[in-house]
Amino acid sequence: MLSILDIIEDTTVDGPGFRTAIYAAGCPNKCPGCHNPESWDIHKGKNVKTEEIVEKVLADEFANVTFSGGDPMFQPEGFTEVAKAIKAKSQKTIWCYTGYKFEDLIKNPAQAALLSYIDVLVDGRYKQALRDEGLLFRGSSNQRLIDVQASLHKKEVVNYQYDPFI
Ligand code: SF4
Numbered sequence: 001m002l003s004i005l006d007i008i009e010d011t012t013v014d015g016p017g018f019r020t021a022i023y024a025a026g027c028p029n030k031c032p033g034c035h036n037p038e039s040w041d042i043h044k045g046k047n048v049k050t051e052e053i054v055e056k057v058l059a060d061e062f063a064n065v066t067f068s069g070g071d072p073m074f075q076p077e078g079f080t081e082v083a084k085a086i087k088a089k090s091q092k093t094i095w096c097y098t099g100y101k102f103e104d105l106i107k108n109p110a111q112a113a114l115l116s117y118i119d120v121l122v123d124g125r126y127k128q129a130l131r132d133e134g135l136l137f138r139g140s141s142n143q144r145l146i147d148v149q150a151s152l153h154k155k156e157v158v159n160y161q162y163d164p165f166i
Contacts (some may be wrong), residue, residue, distance in 0.1 A: 002078035003045030005038075005070060005139040006034045014066035015070035015095040015137055020057050024079070029099030033128030035139070039070040057086055063166075066095040067118075071097040076110040083117035093119040093166050095137075097109065099126070102146055102157055116123055120160045121146040134163060 003025040011021045025045020026097055027034075038044065065086060072079045073096070086092055096118045098105070105111040105123075115121065122138050122145055130140035137145065150158040160166075 001047050001049060001062040002053065002075055002082070004048045004053070005045050006066055007053065009060060010063060011066070011128050013137070014068055014097070015064065016091075016162070016166065018063045019066045020060055020063045021066045021068055021094070022053060022057075022072075022082070024067065024072045024075055026074045027069055027071040027099060028074060029071060029125050031099060031128075033131070036070075042070075042074065045070070048077055050085070053082050053118060054085040054089075057082075057092070058089055064093045064095075066097070069095040071099050072096055073099060073100050073105060073111050073114065076108075076114045080110070080114045080117065087117050095120045095122065097122045099124065102144070102148075102151065106152075115148055115152065118148045121148050 005023040005025045008021045010018045014021045025039060026042030027040045052054055067079055083094055094117060102121060102123050122143055124143040126141040128144050130142050132141050145160040146159040147158045
């Protein structure tokens with residue numbers, strides 16, 4: 001079960017191409033200037049079975065997937081179930097937005113388990129002083145676009161190189 005604010009189909013702003021975006025309820029980061037403070041309270045979301053989310057994602061043959069919020073890394077077990085099922089049943093790529101930093105996520109077993117199914121991570125808290133509207137798929141310049149699988153393999157952060165199909 002996951003607490004979800006919304007599932008939006010065919011978004012084009014949360015990663016390359018058309019994507020199904022799953023917006024998690026709940027975020028502990030409380031970044032000043034957050035674009036979506038209504039998402040902070042996990043109790044304001046709707047409880048949805050992970051199987052239902054997977055079904056909805058797989059019903060769209062072409063769209064890739066983005067986990068956003070709120071913060072999906074605040075509910076890592078449920079998102080891991082969703083990501084694992086998507087990867088087992090499709091070739092879809094998964095992007096994940098989080099206020100946590102990659103270096104901290106890999107130290108937390110539940111969050112590290114979710115990372116193992118993620119293709120691209122957009123990490124770090126939003127910082128209003130570093131806001132830059134020209135940045136690709138992120139709000140402030142401290143946030144990084146990370147190639148997760150390459151980073152896990154090399155045991156250091158590898159920046160994602162833009163690819164319209166990932
Ligand atoms: S991590 Fe994202 S949702 Fe959470 S407070 Fe920061 S900007 Fe808002």
